[in-house]
Amino acid sequence: MINKFRYLILGFALMCLFALPLLPISAPVTKAADHLESPWVSKDPGADIADLYFFLDPNDNSKVILAMDVEGFVVPAELLNQCCFSEEITYRFELETTGDTKPDKFIDVTFGPHGSRRAPQVATIKLPNGKSFQAFTTVQRQPGATPNSVSEANALRVTTDPATGVSFYAGLTDDPFFFDIIGFNRYVIKLVDRNPTAKGDLTRARDSFAGFNIHMIALSIPVDMIKGSGNIIGANAATLRPKNGVRLPGGQVKGSGELVQVDRMATPVINTVLVTSLARKNEYNATTVSDPPDKFFSDILFTFRFIRTSDEATNAAAGLLKMGDYLRLDTTIANTNLGVGEKFAVTPGYVGFPNGRRPGDDTIDTILYFVNSLEPLGDGVDTNDREFGKVFPFFAQPNQPPRKDDPPTTQF
Template sequence: MKLVPTGRRGLMAAAAIGVSAACVAALAPVQSIASSHREAPLIAGLPALDNTDLYAFVSPDAPNTVTMVANWQPFEEPNGGPNFYPFAEYTAHDINIDNNGDAKPDIVYRWTFTTTYQNTNTFLYNTGPVTSLTDPDLNVRQYYKLERITKSGKQTLLSKAPVAPSFVGPASMPNYPALSNAAITSYSYGGGGKSFAGQADDPFFLDLRVFDLLYGGNLTEVGQDTLKGYNVNTIALQVPKTDLALKGNPTRNPVVGIWTTTARASFDMKTGKPHGKYQQVSRLGMPLVNEVVIPVGRKNEFNATTPDKDAKFLKYVTSPEVPKLIKAIYGIPAPAEPRKDLVEVFLTGVCKACGPVQADLNSQLLNKDAKKFTPSEQLRLNLGVAPSVSPNRLGVLGGDFAGFPNGRRLADDIVDVTLRAAEGALLPGHPAVVDTLGDAVNVNDHPFRTEFPYVALPNTVAVNQS
């Protein structure tokens, strides 16, 4: 996250208002900036369980549906053989939906994965060119069960759906787009839906060189997409709006809250098999919360906490650290506290009754049939806002109400929006410089697909060559 205005002139202006070695040292406590890429100490050692980013948007080519994209396992270098990057087994990969505002899941979509081997007497992921998901040369195969869980019980939507394999390379998989598309699986429940699980280009884009003494010590190292060339494991789901909305009515109840979790059972070291109940070990809703809002001493706790208990983290939203750092480094005044505008963005959703941002946008308080509301950290989406004909990367800040923080599209520029919001862009009278802050990385390194699952195909070029 570049804590400076975009453009060379803006960079030099920022330098003129207070950069010093002592100020740069103030950045030391910040542990990670990438959106949930290795954000907490414990989960950083378990990358297969680390959910990295969550996206949710009204499907641009199917506007009666919603698409949710959730990613796991950050920083997948394409040439990661011989094992490459399977989804974790004995693990619940969940997308949680809160449609009544009580901060508890009303619907849980759960993916659980199994792995099979055609030949255990070889080290190879594939033993020859792979032309289909059932090709005998595809040695390592994964499948998943997809369940829809509510208070009424469990409904199995898919029982043995195929996973798109890691992209080994063009010699091994000469038509990888066909393999990826073959992993799109449809089901009929609730009016029908689509599911995908497989590898993709990491859609998040940003410059992470803040750790090189604040972009080289003189603010000249900017504009590099740190995640360029890396892949990620993607789960995507497309469902009718009626399947998500409270009482199945997106007209009366248009707003849903969404977050992802990873949960795993304990393991018996003697048998190598899991036992006991699932335990939540990772969590993600709004991007950048666990990275730059929650302090390092409580990041693991946040990952294990359910949203209905989020009140204990409130002070980190009302008195955030980032504006204080920016004031110390660049001299840009920090907005007055408590930050009720950030409470509205991160914990309640935006509505006229919620706080200083006077717009009815994406709070479950707008749902006519909701009865109890509990502030909590979720990615909130108004199903009634139509997809934008001309999307703006700055979402709501750019006048595009179909974008972040009303849900999150793949092309939304999360760093620029979040940084500007932290500096008071939603408040009247904020300094003009706030509207220019950003990291000079404005688009992904690959174009996104125009149809489900929308994510770009995975990279094969080594990161050090990309």
């Protein structure tokens, strides 16, 4: 249920930091201690969706790229250990192709057991046409010789299914998202307080995601395979877990029972920015993409009116949700790049978010444009810290651990 955008208003910094399955409850030295010191185990990190990307392959517009990333804020030093995807989770892309609110097609990705931290998992990809194929994940085998150097052993491993033409990648990448969580949160706090100095907090220009890695699942799919009668496709990402899990001898987990949604993610504004009350946010997370979309309109309108956004901007933002929370992509609009350096409503010929979402789209500045009554406004972080790839999966290699001879630093 955690996605980055929840941080926007809530400052939910980091459930993702519980990437390690523990945190303690405490303690000190102690055995000595006269109270329980148990590892603190939080949340469901493997199921936390951070972002959804959905765009036409700039090299071949007959293909669409669908990618969701989960379990972020992986520190480079941890990348050798953070190899795996949860074998209990179904990672689902829900596709809406008929112009209503209900998803029409599904792509499910599941992962087999992980034998060791250095061995790849086998992913099974079930396509909307009923076909499926399997592919290995990419695991990081060794740190690069220098920070961010790319070794052959760590190359992103893409599998293309010859029968369907679908390509697949799953493994760690650099976190492609970029924006200043702190500055944005401070801006929002002041905005809600109607503090006229709010915009001053958008000048820090520090990319909160720079240097971190994330677990990425990406597909390159022929547009024709997922398109309906129209040219617009809606996409939503969801993670689901079997209602019941059975542990087999040796620790392997086998799920049973119906799949229950754990998290969902599409338009990167809905829950965190537009739905303001915490109770409503939780309610929003519990709903599915096909629930009535107007259920949260009043929250959205309230938010925009409260912060004195113009009616025009309010209506424009709310309009994004009219047919459910999907990232909608017009497949007839040609795309030639990943959106790096471009700005919504500023760059001529801009074709990105909210028309789908490319890795380089500055989604936060787009959101700020709406919040700022259709006037350009930015957080000062305009591009990702790492250069994107030129071919599928397009995301940058994961950030590598520091070199052994880097000077040690002191505790802060």
